[in-house]
Amino acid sequence: MKDIQALFRANRSLEEAGPMEAYMKNQFTFLGIKAGKRKKLLAEFIKENGAPTDLLDYVIVLFKEEEREFQHVAIDLLSRYGKEQPREAIQVYEKLIVTKSWWDTVDGLAGTIISNHFKLYPDLIPTYNEAWINGENIWLARTAILFQLKYKEQTDTELLFSNCEKWLGSKEFFIQKAIGWALRQYAKVDSDAVHVFVNTHPLAPLSRREALKHIGDT
Template sequence: MSDLADQVVARVVPMFTAEADPARAEGQRAYMRDQFPYLGLTLPQVRKMSKTLMKSVPPAGPDDLREIALRCWEMPAREYQYFACEILRADALGPSFLVTLRTLITTKSWWDTVDPLATRIVGDLVRAHRSLAATMDEWSGDDNVWLARTAVLHQLHWGVETDTRRLFSYCTAQAGHRDFFIRKAIGWALRHYARTDPSAVRAYVDAHRDALSPLSVREATKHL
């Protein structure tokens, strides 16, 4: 057990509970299709309190962050999972942390935690440790929708560093997927990369229009 993790968990619970808004919590729970209970905190509130809390304790290492995140994932209120997503920083992690991220992605899974983990934490970790791209290759074909979505989205903020071969191959491999979250991820990833290379995205969509879902095509070409 980490002393720092104990400190953080002991502080975050009363901090978040003090700002709880039961009326807002009901609306949040309904919006998220009754997937999770809520305290009624807004995301800006979570972000502000997360920064305040983490500045008040010693710097957290990978082992501390792992324990904090896993303990937050065990808590019922969704805001604690948001807190974990906020405090994970790829520059404080190592390649082995991807195992923990897989656990977080495949546990209490929904887009609200998977997307920040995919686009920021996993994405930054793979960019810093390129050997992890082989794991993204595995995830891109995984039966777990959230792992596949993470693989498609992990390069979202890479810009000119994007490995287009991987991006396009992941999209092609999942083009016929029936799940909304995969179809949406394909469109989102392509649309975002179109900011960097619109001609490449246009050419890809034109070549694969028959295989891609209408949702993926619509999202990918929204700003072309």
């Protein structure tokens, strides 16, 4: 692909960048390109230049860029063109999870990219889930907890509850939030099972509130 970075930097907005950086706790530099414009610029670029032929290598390059929009562009590209990548792509996705990690990129990768990849190659789940949920990196653990968000009736309930159990004692906001989010989502499928889990495990108050948000306490 030609230099998409130049296109985006030519469309930077210092006026928009400030509030975007503040929203992300000033952890990243922004060009000031909001999601709608980002997607429009990317669509126009692809229309003119075509889709990337070296997608996995290209998203790694984008994740190395300083400005946060480029990590979002990488996820946009994976969402659009990465649905049937080779099984070894999981190694790239794992690398992206731990690169410039924060909820915005991790959730995009976990809830869509990795979620779809595990559906395509379910035999990968045991190995990677075990490593992520038993490791010390909170973003890999969050990914393990969240990757089944869209699985609905196909959710491996035993795995979901086991993943949550292993991090119940965590003080990390993003882990507590992930546990509650995952349980809340599964409650749409089996609210009774979520009620039982919540009432028999010492969830953090945040996790409990999130889990019961739409089904109420019992």
